Each structure stands twice: as structure tokens, then as C-alpha cells.
Amino acid sequence: MEIVTAIILCVLTFAIGAAVSGFICFKQGINHRMKTAEAAIGSAEQEAEKIVDEAKKNAESLKKEALVEAKDEIYKARQESEKEIKDRRAEVSRQERRISQKEENVDKKLDNLEKKEETLQQKLKAADEKVEEADRIKKSQLDMLEKISEFTVEQAKEYLLSSLDTELIHDKAVKIAAYEAQIKEECEAKARQYISLAISRCAADQVSETAVSVVALPGDEMKGRIIGREGRNIRTIETLTGVDLIIDDTPEAITLSCYDQVRREIARIALEKLIQDGRIHPTRIEEMVDKARREVEYKIKQEGERAVLETNVHGLNHELVKLLGRLRFRTSYKQNVLDHSIEVAHLAGMMASELGVDANLARRAGLLHDIGKALSYEIEGSHVQIGVDVCKKYKESPEVLHAIEAHHGDVEIRTVVAALVQAADAISAARPGARSENYENYIKRLQKLEEICTSYDGVEKSYAIQAGREVRIMISPEKINDEKMTLVAREIAKRIEEEMDYPGQIKINLIRESRVVEYAK
CATH class of the missing domain: 3.30.300.20 (K homology (KH) domain)
Known part of the structure; x- marks a missing residue:
């Protein structure tokens, strides 16, 4: 225990001794530093005094230089302002001289205008006096003429106008007659030339068709088979086709009679197929009639396409092409309507080319002008109105519609194409053998x-x-x-x-x- 206490006392003693020695050293260092700092402060004060003296000297020199420069600037500015004032005074004086000259010119012009106005007033006064004098002279002359002719002014005017009107009517009639004769001769000559050229370039076959068709038979015994038991076969054929079968004493032939050539053609084809097949009974008749109807429809389509290609008319609706094909089985005054339509298209196109008109439009209108006849058996009304309605339905142009409507003169012709279609229709109908009347x-x-x-x-x-x-x-x-x-x-x-x-x-x-x-x- 005593040893520990002794150790602690030793340690404390050592620590105290170290602290005292440290404090003494620290105090000595502080004193040294203070001395050094005082010496530095003294040298700094001396340096600062030197710098302040030099700054004062520099400031004085700069102040002198600034004063000199300011005086120079003030002098220069004063000179420039004096020069500017001098220039402005000179400009003002020039403007004053110019204004004074203008005022003098204006005064001179005013004087001239006043003189001219006086002269003009004098001339106007003189002109008024002359007009009054002319009126007096005219009045006196009219009075003298009235006394001499015993006519008033109105009577004289009426007499002169009536005489002039009579002379002009005669001259006008003579000139109109001469112009009409000249124009008629020229137009007629050109029309004859164009029409004859079109006719000579377009030659069409004229066929004469009847309302009956004749079917040849291999033998007279075939007539009985066609009639069938109790006439059932012939009744079936007539019911399905709408055609009358005439079986008479004509050897080896049967006559088909019907106003509709499409029905007659279907019946003819079906009957020929039945005769060739040999099996004739109602069921077989129905099959052959259906086949014949399909063949005729295909033929109608082919005929329509042929007409379109032959006339070089493109862009027609397919329904219009079919209706054109139906015209192959339609006649008018025994003239085939499809051949007639093709001929009209060619004639109208040729005449349009000669006249410089749209030939494609003329051919199109000529081909479609009788399209209504394909439906005249099915729709009531004239073929002209039916054709207009059908073409309007399939978006044909107004020029084509007008040509169809006017080709028989039902409406007044407004276009050259309509006139050409009407002329071509008349030419085709007037060909020798084209049409027949009783x-x-x-x-x-x-x-x-x-x-x-x-x-x-x-x-x-x-x-x-x-x-x-x-x-x-x-x-x-x-x-x-x-x-x-x-x-x-x-x-x-x-x-x-x-x-x-x-x-x-x-x-x-x-x-x-x-x-x-x-x-x-």
C-alpha cells in the first residue's frame, strides 16, 4: 500500500515538474515573438509612410493631367458646337431663300391663272352669244321651211322616216335573200359533200327479216314426236319459250312464230337440239330450253361487244353492252336495229371528223340512239324516252342524252352531234332496201x-x-x-x-x- 502511494506521489511530482517547465518555456517564446512583431510593425509603418507619400505624388500628377485633358475636350466640344450652329444658320438661310423663291413663283402663277380665267370667261360669253345667234338662225330657217313645204317639224320627220323605212325594207329584203341564197348554196354543197363521203365510206348490208323462223326436220315422223302424247310436248315448248309452233302440211319443216326474236331464237335452238338428241319429253325440253337461253344470252353479249369494238366506242356500262346485243334480235321496218345503230355510228363519226367535231362522241351517240328499242317490248313508252332514261341511269353524258332525245325531232336540236346523229339516222333508214312499207x-x-x-x-x-x-x-x-x-x-x-x-x-x-x-x- 505504501509502495503504491509512493508511486502515485512520484508520478504527480513528475507531472507538476513538467508543467512548470513547459509554462516557463511558453512564456519565453511569447516574449520572443512579441519582440519580433514589434520590430516588424515598425518597419511596416515606415513602408506605409513611403507608399502614402508616393500615392500623394501620383495623385497630384494625375489630377494635373486630367485637368489638362478636360480643358482640351471642352475646347473641342465648343468648336464643334460653334461649327454646327454655323452650318444650321447657313441651311436656314438657304431654306428661307428657297421659300421666298417659291412664294414668288406662286404669286406669278396666281396672276397667270387670274388672267386665263378672265380670258375664259370672255370666250364663254362669246360662245353663248354665238349659240344664241345659231338658235335664232335655225328657228328662222325652220319657220321658212315650214312656210315653203307647208309641213310642221313633226310631219316632216314622220314623212322622212316613212320614206326611209320603205327604202330600207326593200334593200334589207334583197340583201337577206341574197345572203340566204349564198349561205344555202354553200351549206348545201358542203353538206352533200360530207354526206356523200360518209355514205361512200360506209357500206352496210341491208337484210330483210320476217316474224317467223323455219326449223328443218329429218322426216315428217318427227312432227308427231314434237307434238307428243296429247300434245304435251308442243305445249311445254310453247309455255317455256312463249313461241307459237305451227305444224302444217309443209313437208319436213316446222314454223316458229313470235314477235320477239329473242324468244324465237331460243325456241329454234332448243328445238334443233331436241331433234338432234332425239329424246323429246317435257323434262328434256326444259333442259334444252335452259341451254338455249344461256346460248342466246352469251350470243347477245358477244354481239354487244362486237358492236362496241366495231364502232371503237369504249367505256360503256356492261348493261348497255348487253342491251346493244339484244338489238341483234330486234327489227324496225324489217331493218336490223343493231346493224342500223352501227351504221349510224359510223356515218355520224365520219361526218363529225369532216366538220372538226368530236368523232368519238358522235359515234357513241349514234350507237346508243336506238338503245330504247331493246326494252320497248318490256317498258311502256316511246323508244326515245326509254333510251334516254336507260342511258341516264348508267351515267351517260348530257350530249349523248340530248342526241338520243332529238334524233326523231321530239325536241329542238341544240348541238352539232345531235344534228349529225339525226342526219345519219335518216341516211341509214333511206338506203334502198333498208326499210319496207306495205x-x-x-x-x-x-x-x-x-x-x-x-x-x-x-x-x-x-x-x-x-x-x-x-x-x-x-x-x-x-x-x-x-x-x-x-x-x-x-x-x-x-x-x-x-x-x-x-x-x-x-x-x-x-x-x-x-x-x-x-x-x-
Whole structure:
């Protein structure tokens, strides 16, 4: 225990001794540092005094230099301002001189204007005096003329105008007649040239078809098989096709009668297939009629496509192509309508080319002009209106619709294409052998033509010649003069167009002859 205590005391003694020695050393260091710092502060104060002296010297020199520069700037600014003031005073003086010159010029112009105005007033006054003098002279001359002619002013005007009107009417009539004759000759010559050229370049076959078809038989015993037991076979054929079978004493032949050539063609093909097959009974008849109907439909489509290719008309709706093919089995006045439509398309296209009109449009309108006849058995109405409705349904152009509507003169022609289609239709119908009429209708048409012509006062006689395509009318010279003949011819032509139906056109010739008879005794 005593040892521990002794050790602790030793340690404490050592620590205290170390602390005292450290404190003594620290105090000595502080004193040394203080001495060093005091020496440094003394040297710094001396240096600072030197720097302050130098700064004061520099500031004085800079102040002097700044004062010198400021004086120089003030001098320069004063010189520039004086120069600017001097320039402005010179400019102001120039402006004043210019303004004064302008004022002088304006004063001179005002003086000139006043002088001119005075001169003008004098001239106007003189002109008014001259006008008054002219009015007095005119009035005196008119009074003198009225006294001499015994006419008032209004009467004289009326007399002069009536005389002038009479002279002008005569001159106008002469010139109009001359121009009409010249234009008519030129147009007629060109029309004949174009039409004859189109006709010569387009030659079409004219076929005559009847309302019956004849089917050849291998033998007369086939007639009985076609009739069948109690007539069931023939009844089946007639019911399915809508065609009348005429079985008479004609050897080895059966006649098919029907107004619809499509039905007649279906019945003919079916009957020929049945005869070739040999098995004739109602079931087989139904099969053959169906096959024949499909063949005819295919043939209709082929005919329509052939017509389109032959006329070079593209872009037609496929339904219109089918309707064109149906025209192969349609006749008008025994003229095949499809051949007629193709011919009209060619003629219209050729004439359009000669005239510089759209030939494609003319061919299209010519090909479709009778399209309504393909449906005339199924839809009520004229083939013209049916054709217009059908083409309108399939988005044909207004020019084509108008040509279809006007090709028989139902509406007034408004386009060149419509006129060409109408002319081509008349040409095709007027070809020799194209159409046929019975004798009775022909005689009635000629009689009606002569009756219309002789119904006018002043017509002595009328003669229908050239198969009704020309009429010659003898005029009484005492009742109708030369000027009135033109009016009578137009009235007759208009009445013929309104009251008669005829192919082509009718030429109207009016003949007026004056005779003087005297006898020598």
C-alpha cells in the first residue's frame, strides 16, 4: 500500500515538474515573438509612410493631367458646337431663300391663272352669244321651211322616216335573200359533200327479216314426236319459250312464230337440239330450253361487244353492252336495229371528223340512239324516252342524252352531234332496201302529203314524186307573189313535220309561172 502511494506521489511530482517547465518555456517564446512583431510593425509603418507619400505624388500628377485633358475636350466640344450652329444658320438661310423663291413663283402663277380665267370667261360669253345667234338662225330657217313645204317639224320627220323605212325594207329584203341564197348554196354543197363521203365510206348490208323462223326436220315422223302424247310436248315448248309452233302440211319443216326474236331464237335452238338428241319429253325440253337461253344470252353479249369494238366506242356500262346485243334480235321496218345503230355510228363519226367535231362522241351517240328499242317490248313508252332514261341511269353524258332525245325531232336540236346523229339516222333508214312499207301505208302517206300542200290558198296543184321524198307545188301567180312564196314554203314544211311521219326528208318545190296569151287575127 505504501509502495503504491509512493508511486502515485512520484508520478504527480513528475507531472507538476513538467508543467512548470513547459509554462516557463511558453512564456519565453511569447516574449520572443512579441519582440519580433514589434520590430516588424515598425518597419511596416515606415513602408506605409513611403507608399502614402508616393500615392500623394501620383495623385497630384494625375489630377494635373486630367485637368489638362478636360480643358482640351471642352475646347473641342465648343468648336464643334460653334461649327454646327454655323452650318444650321447657313441651311436656314438657304431654306428661307428657297421659300421666298417659291412664294414668288406662286404669286406669278396666281396672276397667270387670274388672267386665263378672265380670258375664259370672255370666250364663254362669246360662245353663248354665238349659240344664241345659231338658235335664232335655225328657228328662222325652220319657220321658212315650214312656210315653203307647208309641213310642221313633226310631219316632216314622220314623212322622212316613212320614206326611209320603205327604202330600207326593200334593200334589207334583197340583201337577206341574197345572203340566204349564198349561205344555202354553200351549206348545201358542203353538206352533200360530207354526206356523200360518209355514205361512200360506209357500206352496210341491208337484210330483210320476217316474224317467223323455219326449223328443218329429218322426216315428217318427227312432227308427231314434237307434238307428243296429247300434245304435251308442243305445249311445254310453247309455255317455256312463249313461241307459237305451227305444224302444217309443209313437208319436213316446222314454223316458229313470235314477235320477239329473242324468244324465237331460243325456241329454234332448243328445238334443233331436241331433234338432234332425239329424246323429246317435257323434262328434256326444259333442259334444252335452259341451254338455249344461256346460248342466246352469251350470243347477245358477244354481239354487244362486237358492236362496241366495231364502232371503237369504249367505256360503256356492261348493261348497255348487253342491251346493244339484244338489238341483234330486234327489227324496225324489217331493218336490223343493231346493224342500223352501227351504221349510224359510223356515218355520224365520219361526218363529225369532216366538220372538226368530236368523232368519238358522235359515234357513241349514234350507237346508243336506238338503245330504247331493246326494252320497248318490256317498258311502256316511246323508244326515245326509254333510251334516254336507260342511258341516264348508267351515267351517260348530257350530249349523248340530248342526241338520243332529238334524233326523231321530239325536241329542238341544240348541238352539232345531235344534228349529225339525226342526219345519219335518216341516211341509214333511206338506203334502198333498208326499210319496207306495205302498199296501203305508202299510198296513204302520199295522199296526205298532197292534201297538206293543196290546202293552202293560192296552190293550184301538188304532185308527190320520188316515192314521197319530193313534192312539186303549182302556185297561182295572181294570189301569191315571189316574196310570199318563201313564207308559204316554210309553213308547208313546218306542217308536214308536225303532221306526218316519214323517213329521211321531203323536198318542197314551189313553182310560180306567169303567162300572157294574145291572138293575132
